[in-house]
Amino acid sequence: MKIEFKDVALQYAKKEPLFREVNFSVCHEDYVIIRGSSGTGKSSLLRLMNRLLEPSSGEIFVDDKPLYTYEVTHLRRKVTYLQQTPIIVEGCVAENLLLPFHLVSATKPAPSKEELRKWLDDLLLKDVCLDDDAQKLSVGQKQRIAFIRCLLLEPSLLLCDEPTSSLDPTAKDILEQCLENYHLEKNIGIVLVTHTDVKVQKAQVKKYILDSCRLREL
Amino acid sequence: MQVIEISMWQLFLCLILVMITGFCSIMLHLKLEKDLLIGTTRTFVQLFVMGYLLKFIFQINxxxxxxxxxxxxxxxxxxxxxxxxxxxxxxxxxxxxxxxxxxxxxxxxxxxxxxxxxxxxxxxxxxxxxxxxxxxxxxxxxxxxxxxxxxxxxxxxxxxxxxxxxxxxxxxxxxxxxxxxxxxxxxxxxxxxxxxxxxxxxxxxxxxxxxxxxxxxxxxxxxxxxxxxxxxxxxxxxxxxxxxxxxxxxxxxxxxx
Known part of the structure; x- marks a missing residue:
């Protein structure tokens, strides 16, 4: 899967444009890091990719077809978005992980308890049980649950909106390591927006900076 | 049983109740006097207009x-x-x-x-x-x-x-x-x-x-x-x-x- 921006601009009503003339592309083999200070529109850039927002001008293409020609609920399962603050709904860990499989847009059967257990173990959540109340987990654990929930969708691209900003250094390292591992092993494209340093060891990283309304490659 | 008709002066007698409330508002600095006055006036006007309208609609039927x-x-x-x-x-x-x-x-x-x-x-x-x-x-x-x-x-x-x-x-x-x-x-x-x-x-x-x-x-x-x-x-x-x-x-x- 390839997402391509052509002269994309975003401007909220009666405000200065957040960015303009954004031209860039990302595919499932890429690990992209977009940096920029707060308020420059990094999150909005991600939200354009899974159509939570519409561009003010320009066009976005997915595999050379306009983004709007795709059925949006299916597109969002392929281009998944990991929010800055993990959102965990009332219920146990398993219920939270299986949320995407109870939706109308679900096409695959829900994973078994054994599979879910393996995901938790892989993400160093060995002490978390599937029946535990998910609200009582730490922020770092919640972020990893949200991360697994995204990966269970088997996305082609994972959009990460400062996913480590509310985590302590240990939890941050774990999540960054997981992101890299899944990028390399499962061939999932990663687009990570951040204003802090990100540790990436093996993956080839494309770095961009969003500054003065423009996106530039570093 | 006969309904007791209310005359206009009986109706205005009710204003004493509002005046008591207004007096309390002044004493306690509630600043509700203006709203009370507008509210009371509107109640009279709106309900009388409604009354006449209903009378008209009841007649036309x-x-x-x-x-x-x-x-x-x-x-x-x-x-x-x-x-x-x-x-x-x-x-x-x-x-x-x-x-x-x-x-x-x-x-x-x-x-x-x-x-x-x-x-x-x-x-x-x-x-x-x-x-x-x-x-x-x-x-x-x-x-x-x-x-x-x-x-x-x-x-x-x-x-x-x-x-x-x-x-x-x-x-x-x-x-x-x-x-x-x-x-x-x-x-x-x-x-x-x-x-x-x-x-x-x-x-x-x-x-x-x-x-x-x-x-x-x-x-x-x-x-x-x-x-x-x-x-x-x-x-x-x-x-x-x-x-x-x-x-x-x-x-x-x-x-x-």
């Missing part, structure tokens, strides 16, 4: 005039609901008006034609007061439900977006908010069903008893009123909350508020 008057009442109720919500990004007046029109009209016609069996069904002496109670109650219910829905949508924006990001449509993303909003709108009506006759002596029953009606007849009317108010509030809330939910999202399942 045609279904289209009764329905037009009822629609006019619903419009102002919808206007009041819109005024109570702070939301300005999405249009609320038309959906509120339509939801109330459907539910209030439906329930009022059912009550007058099937339950009370008024002949003709639009007889204004029955249709207007019954409809008025239905509109008033629905208005309060949907104002609560709407306010709850819009505030919860803003508060739970991240949660809604999480659902959208994993492939949910707007119905799935807001299912719990919709349910809790309808519930919130219904609670006053349900509470009224629980406490009627114990804590409160309802307005219509009191009015009928004052007008000399047998208390048992008044009770039967009141039971009809309580049930119809609950039904109309439920229907209005259900229609409006579902319509507004739809308006709050674009066809591409993006939040508008």
């Amino acid at each position: 045609t279904y289209y005039l009764v329905l037009a008057f009822f629609t006019w009442m619903i419009f102002w109720a919808a206007h009041a609901v819109k005024g109570r919500t702070k939301e300005r990004t999405i249009p609320l007046l038309f959906p509120t008006f339509m939801a109330m029109l459907v539910s209030c009209m439906l329930v009022t016609i059912i009550v007058t034609s099937l339950v009370v069996q008024v002949k003709p069904w639009y007889k204004p002496q029955y249709f207007i007061p019954i409809g008025g109670m239905i509109v008033g109650n629905s208005m309060n219910g949907i104002a609560v439900a709407l306010e709850r829905m819009l505030s919860e949508m803003r508060k739970q924006r991240d949660e809604i977006e999480m659902f959208l990001c994993i492939g949910a449509n707007c119905q799935e993303a807001t299912a719990s908010i919709v349910a809790s909003s309808i519930k919130a709108g219904m609670i006053p009506s349900i509470n009224a069903l629980m406490t009627v006759g114990l804590v409160t002596l309802p307005g219509m029953m009191t009015g009928q008893i004052l007008a000399g009606v047998n208390p048992m007849t008044a009770v039967k009317y009141q039971i009809i009123v309580m049930l119809m108010l609950t039904t109309s509030t439920a229907i209005s809330c259900i229609i409006l909350i579902h319509v507004v939910r739809r308006i709050c999202f674009t066809p591409a399942q993006q939040m508008k508020i």
Whole structure:
């Protein structure tokens, strides 16, 4: 899967444009890091990719077809978005992980308890049980649950909106390591927006900076 | 039993009560004097205008005039609901008006034609007061439900977006908010069903008893009123909350508020 921006601009009503003339592309083999200070529109850039927002001008293409020609609920399962603050709904860990499989847009059967257990173990959540109340987990654990929930969708691209900003250094390292591992092993494209340093060891990283309304490659 | 007529000077005697309130407001620096004065004046003017209008409609006694008057009442109720919500990004007046029109009209016609069996069904002496109670109650219910829905949508924006990001449509993303909003709108009506006759002596029953009606007849009317108010509030809330939910999202399942 390839997402391509052509002269994309975003401007909220009666405000200065957040960015303009954004031209860039990302595919499932890429690990992209977009940096920029707060308020420059990094999150909005991600939200354009899974159509939570519409561009003010320009066009976005997915595999050379306009983004709007795709059925949006299916597109969002392929281009998944990991929010800055993990959102965990009332219920146990398993219920939270299986949320995407109870939706109308679900096409695959829900994973078994054994599979879910393996995901938790892989993400160093060995002490978390599937029946535990998910609200009582730490922020770092919640972020990893949200991360697994995204990966269970088997996305082609994972959009990460400062996913480590509310985590302590240990939890941050774990999540960054997981992101890299899944990028390399499962061939999932990663687009990570951040204003802090990100540790990436093996993956080839494309770095961009969003500054003065423009996106530039570093 | 003869109804005791109230003369104009008796009515103005009531102003003493308002003056007591105004005096308290001055003494306690509540600054409510102006509002009290405007409110009292409006009560007199609005109710007298309503009285003359009703007198006119009762005399003409045609279904289209009764329905037009009822629609006019619903419009102002919808206007009041819109005024109570702070939301300005999405249009609320038309959906509120339509939801109330459907539910209030439906329930009022059912009550007058099937339950009370008024002949003709639009007889204004029955249709207007019954409809008025239905509109008033629905208005309060949907104002609560709407306010709850819009505030919860803003508060739970991240949660809604999480659902959208994993492939949910707007119905799935807001299912719990919709349910809790309808519930919130219904609670006053349900509470009224629980406490009627114990804590409160309802307005219509009191009015009928004052007008000399047998208390048992008044009770039967009141039971009809309580049930119809609950039904109309439920229907209005259900229609409006579902319509507004739809308006709050674009066809591409993006939040508008």
